[in-house]
Amino acid sequence: xxxxxxxxxxxxxxxxxxxxxxxxxxxxxxxxxxxxxxxxxxxxxxxxxxxxxxxxxxxxxxxxxxxxxxxxxxxxxxxxxxxxxxxxxxxxxxxxxxxxxxxxxxxxxxxxxxxxxxxxxxxxxxxxxxxxxxxxxxxxxxxxxxxxxxxxxxxxxxxxxxxxxxxxxxxxxxxxxxxxxxxxxxxxxxxxxxxxxxxxxxxxxxxxxxxxxxxxxxxxxxxxxxxxxxxxxxxxxxxxxxxxxxxxxxxxxxxxxxxxxxxxxxxxxxxxxxxxxxxxxxxxxxxxxxxxxxxxxxxxxxxxxxxxxxxxxxxxxxxxxxxxxxxxxxxxxxxxxxxxxxxxxxxxxxxxxxxxxxxxxxxxxxxxxxxxxxxxxxxxxxxxxxxxxxxxxxxxxxxxxxxxxxxxxxxxxxxxxxxxxxxxxxxxxxxxxxxxxxxxxxxxxxxxxxxxxxxxxxxxxxxxxxxxxxxxxxxxxxxxxxxxxxxxxxxxxxxxxxxxxxxxxx
Amino acid sequence: xxxxxxxxxxxxxxxxxxxxxxxxxxxxxxxxxxxxxxxxxxxxxxxxxxxxxxxxxxxxxxxxxxxxxxxxxxxxxxxxxxxxxxxxxxxxxxxxxxxxxxxxxxxxxxxxxxxxxxxxxxxxxxxxxxxxxxxxxxxxxxxxxxxxx
Numbered sequence: 001x002x003x004x005x006x007x008x009x010x011x012x013x014x015x016x017x018x019x020x021x022x023x024x025x026x027x028x029x030x031x032x033x034x035x036x037x038x039x040x041x042x043x044x045x046x047x048x049x050x051x052x053x054x055x056x057x058x059x060x061x062x063x064x065x066x067x068x069x070x071x072x073x074x075x076x077x078x079x080x081x082x083x084x085x086x087x088x089x090x091x092x093x094x095x096x097x098x099x100x101x102x103x104x105x106x107x108x109x110x111x112x113x114x115x116x117x118x119x120x121x122x123x124x125x126x127x128x129x130x131x132x133x134x135x136x137x138x139x140x141x142x143x144x145x146x147x148x149x150x151x152x153x154x155x156x157x158x159x160x161x162x163x164x165x166x167x168x169x170x171x172x173x174x175x176x177x178x179x180x181x182x183x184x185x186x187x188x189x190x191x192x193x194x195x196x197x198x199x200x201x202x203x204x205x206x207x208x209x210x211x212x213x214x215x216x217x218x219x220x221x222x223x224x225x226x227x228x229x230x231x232x233x234x235x236x237x238x239x240x241x242x243x244x245x246x247x248x249x250x251x252x253x254x255x256x257x258x259x260x261x262x263x264x265x266x267x268x269x270x271x272x273x274x275x276x277x278x279x280x281x282x283x284x285x286x287x288x289x290x291x292x293x294x295x296x297x298x299x300x301x302x303x304x305x306x307x308x309x310x311x312x313x314x315x316x317x318x319x320x321x322x323x324x325x326x327x328x329x330x331x332x333x334x335x336x337x338x339x340x341x342x343x344x345x346x347x348x349x350x351x352x353x354x355x356x357x358x359x360x361x362x363x364x365x366x367x368x369x370x371x372x373x374x375x376x377x378x379x380x381x382x383x384x385x386x387x388x389x390x391x392x393x394x395x396x397x398x399x400x401x402x403x404x405x406x407x408x409x410x411x412x413x414x415x416x417x418x419x420x421x422x423x424x425x426x427x428x429x430x431x432x433x434x435x436x437x438x439x440x441x442x443x444x445x446x447x448x449x450x451x452x453x454x455x456x457x458x459x460x461x462x463x464x465x466x467x468x469x470x471x472x473x474x475x476x477x478x479x480x481x482x483x484x485x486x487x488x489x490x491x492x493x494x495x496x497x498x499x500x501x502x503x504x505x506x
Numbered sequence: 507x508x509x510x511x512x513x514x515x516x517x518x519x520x521x522x523x524x525x526x527x528x529x530x531x532x533x534x535x536x537x538x539x540x541x542x543x544x545x546x547x548x549x550x551x552x553x554x555x556x557x558x559x560x561x562x563x564x565x566x567x568x569x570x571x572x573x574x575x576x577x578x579x580x581x582x583x584x585x586x587x588x589x590x591x592x593x594x595x596x597x598x599x600x601x602x603x604x605x606x607x608x609x610x611x612x613x614x615x616x617x618x619x620x621x622x623x624x625x626x627x628x629x630x631x632x633x634x635x636x637x638x639x640x641x642x643x644x645x646x647x648x649x650x651x652x653x654x655x
Contacts, residue, residue, distance in 0.1 A: 295606060298629055299526040305631035306533065334629050 161224075161234065161255040164241065167248050169194045169208045181234075181257055183227030194253075199223040199231060211238040211251050222255065233262050279347075286344035290337045297337065301330035332464075336452070339466035343451060346394060346473045353478075355501070356392045358385035358399075358431075362420060365399035369407070376407050376416055383421035386429055388498045394474045399433075401467040402494050406435035408461055409492075428480070428497045439488035449482065471496070515541040516646055519569035521553040521586060522546065522604075523578055527627075531573065531604075534638035540646060545569065550581025554589055557596055569599060571645055576605040576612060584615060591620045598652060600645055604637075 155162050155175035161182075162175040174189045182189070182197060194208060195201035204222055211217045220236040238253035304326040312320055362382055366373070373380060380403065388395075403418055410416035419434045440448060440455070447453045449472040454465040475482040475496045486492035518535075522528050528546055535542055545566065547553040553574075556563040572590070576583035583603060590596045600622040605612070608626050616624050625641070628634050645651075 291606075294629065295524070298606070298627070299524075301629065302530055302631040302634065303526070306530075309631075338629075 158254070160257070162252070163189070163194070163254075164250050164252045165194045165208065166250045167212060169205055169251070172250060181226065181232060182224060197224055199225055207236055207238065208251055208253075211240055211253070212248065215240055217253075221258075224255070233258050235261075283344055283347050286340060290340040290344065293337050294334070294341075297330060297333055301327070301334055304330055336464045336466075339464045339470075340451070342397075343466050343470050343473065346470060346477060353389045353391060355387050356390045356395050357387045358395065358422065361385075361392060361395040361399055364396045365403055368396070368400050369404055372404060372407050376410060378407050378410065378416040378418060380418045380420070382419065385420070385422050385431075387501070388429060388478075389501055390478050390498065394477070398471050398474045398496070401471050402433040405467055405494075406433060406437055406492070408463070409435070409437040411436065411438055411489075424500065425497075428499050430495055430497050432493050432495050434491065434493040436491040439490055439492050440484060440486040441488055442486065445484055445486070448484065515543050516571065517567045517569045518542050518544045518571055518573060519553065519556060520544055520546045520573045521550065521578065521583065522573070522575045523548045524575075527575070530631075530634065531638065534635050535642070537635055538639040538642045540642045543567070549579040550583065550586040553578075553586050554581070557590065557593075557599075570651065572599055572601045573604050573641075574601055576603060576607055576616075584612075584619065587616060587619045587621055600649070600651065602641060602645070 155173075156177075158175055158177055161178045163171055163178055164173045165171050171189050171192050171194055174186050178184075178189065179186055184197075189197075195204040198204040200223065207217055207220045207222065210220070216237070216239045218237045220238070222234050222236050224232040224234050226232060234255035235258045236253055236255045238251050240248050241250045241252050243249055304323060308320075308323050308327055311323070362385055366380060372378075399420070403420075406418045407416060414436060417436050420432070421434075422429050422431045424430075444455055448455065449468050451469040452465045453469075454461075454463070471494075472482050475498070479499050480497040482494065482496040484492055484494050520528060520531055522531070532544060535544065545556065547556050553572075555561055556566050557569070557572075559566050574583050574586060578586070583605065587601055587603070590599065590601060597620075603616050603621050603624045604627055605625075606627045613624050625637055628637055
């Protein structure tokens with residue numbers, strides 16, 4: 001143990017072991033036991049107090065001073081420690097406070113967070129919704145595009161002009177055919193007044209106005225003026241376009257290029273006219289020529305007859321024979337001309353068709369043929385006959401010709417029988433005139449209806465061969481057909497059809 | 507008016523352009539034993555001159571009957587008929603239209619112009635003779651006409 005003699009020696013006192021030894025040494029000698037104990041226990045203050053009772057030796061004072069200095073130093077250290085503690089305390093408190101604050105703000109943040117999350121979720125839902133509606137919109141847009149394309153294709157596939165205008169008649173859309181026919185591009189046409197492209201703008205505008213007032217216009221004929229100045233006749237059809245509310249938003253019109261149609265129509269009209277004219281001419285020619293032929297023929301006939309009457313037996317036998325042939329030829333020619341006249345009259349003397357009672361017609365024909373019927377002993381019977389639309393006199397002639405034909409071509413070995421009947425077939429009447437005469441070879445079924453066609457020599461059967469031709473012409477004039485069915489040697493049945501009136505009764 | 511072989515002959519104006527018909531009418535009248543003086547003009551203008559005693563017809567007799575064809579050169583039968591029936595000096599003369607025309611239109615028109623009778627020339631000689639005889643029997647025998655002025 002080292003003895004502290006000078007302050008310098010006290011330096012080592014900072015070493016607690018040294019100090020403890022020293023202190024205990026001192027205590028054990030001069031410090032009351034209690035104080036020593038205090039000192040030992042470290043109660044420095046109490047120890048110091050006790051130390052005051054000690055009679056200090058100078059070095060001890062120095063030591064004490066040193067000790068005090070040390071104490072003070074320790075005290076200061078402690079103080080510093082405490083103040084540090086306090087500061088730590090304060091710091092801790094502030095940390096705590098901060099922590100609390102933090103927690104509060106944390107809680108607040110959490111709430112905000114929750115709120116945020118909720119709003120986030122909401123937003124997500126909205127986003128989803130938005131996305132859905134977006135998809136929907138996309139689908140709709142696509143659909144719209146598709147239908148737009150479809151509409152465009154539809155419009156463009158049309159061979160006819162198709163265009164829409166606003167209610168004022170300004171073009172809003174056109175199809176390709178419009179471009180093709182007019183020669184103008186779509187861009188040039190849109191925005192232009194519709195009427196501008198026609199020979200008669202007022203009439204074109206009137207077409208639109210008519211559509212606007214009457215909802216639609218059809219087969220309105222206009223003449224388009226094309227870009228290169230050609231004129232194209234079109235048939236225009238238009239309908240107004242309305243909003244669901246009923247408000248008119250425009251007019252959609254289509255126009256067909258009818259140039260070819262017009263040309264064909266014109267051609268047809270000309271052909272028909274030509275045909276009509278040549279038909280009339282032919283009819284007139286037949287009538288006039290046969291009429292005018294009668295004049296010189298009358299001379300031939302009259303003077304040969306005069307010759308025959310006044311000079312028979314006064315010349316020689318040859319002269320008589322020659323004159324006889326001349327008279328016969330003139331007479332026959334007269335018969336032919338008369339029949340030809342009758343034939344041409346069927347169409348030249350046309351009268352209005354009137355309801356014609358075929359029963360009455362039949363009776364008249366029979367009355368006209370009374371002599372021939374009696375003479376030949378023919379039995380003529382008939383079923384109920386209808387009333388049809390026609391020319392009564394021509395019907396009389398038709399019946400009369402057919403009946404007299406049947407009488408003429410009867411078979412001598414059997415009583416001649418003729419039966420007339422009429423049967424409804426669809427919208428027409430089929431008349432039949434059946435006889436039990438000599439019949440007709442099927443080979444000649446058609447030829448018998450041609451003018452001047454005869455199947456027999458004139459010695460046996462007189463006549464010019466016009467009767468059935470007249471029948472055919474009469475039936476054709478009434479829109480019907482005539483034909484014959486026959487079994488040679490057994491008889492013939494002549495059929496002809498006449499349109500039903502619809503209200504006739506038997 | 508008298509006929510047959512007695513009395514004055516009938517003055518007849520035949521308006522006809524066809525020589526064959528003129529002769530035939532003469533023959534028929536001869537056959538019907540009509541004592542007549544037949545005057546012939548070949549067209550309508552001539553006929554009117556005859557009736558009005560113009561030019562070479564200044565001394566022409568006033569005919570008792572006119573036989574008129576319809577188809578004539580220059581002035582047709584319908585025009586002649588209309589002229590006659592408009593003329594107070596001529597309208598009392600009986601006019602018999604003797605024509606080949608059977609056209610309804612001609613018949614209606616002629617009666618509208620006050621023709622006294624319309625006869626279609628028959629085709630056969632026999633019928634023609636009969637027609638002329640009928641004209642003679644009716645107009646020259648049965649009908650009482652005013653005395654010639």
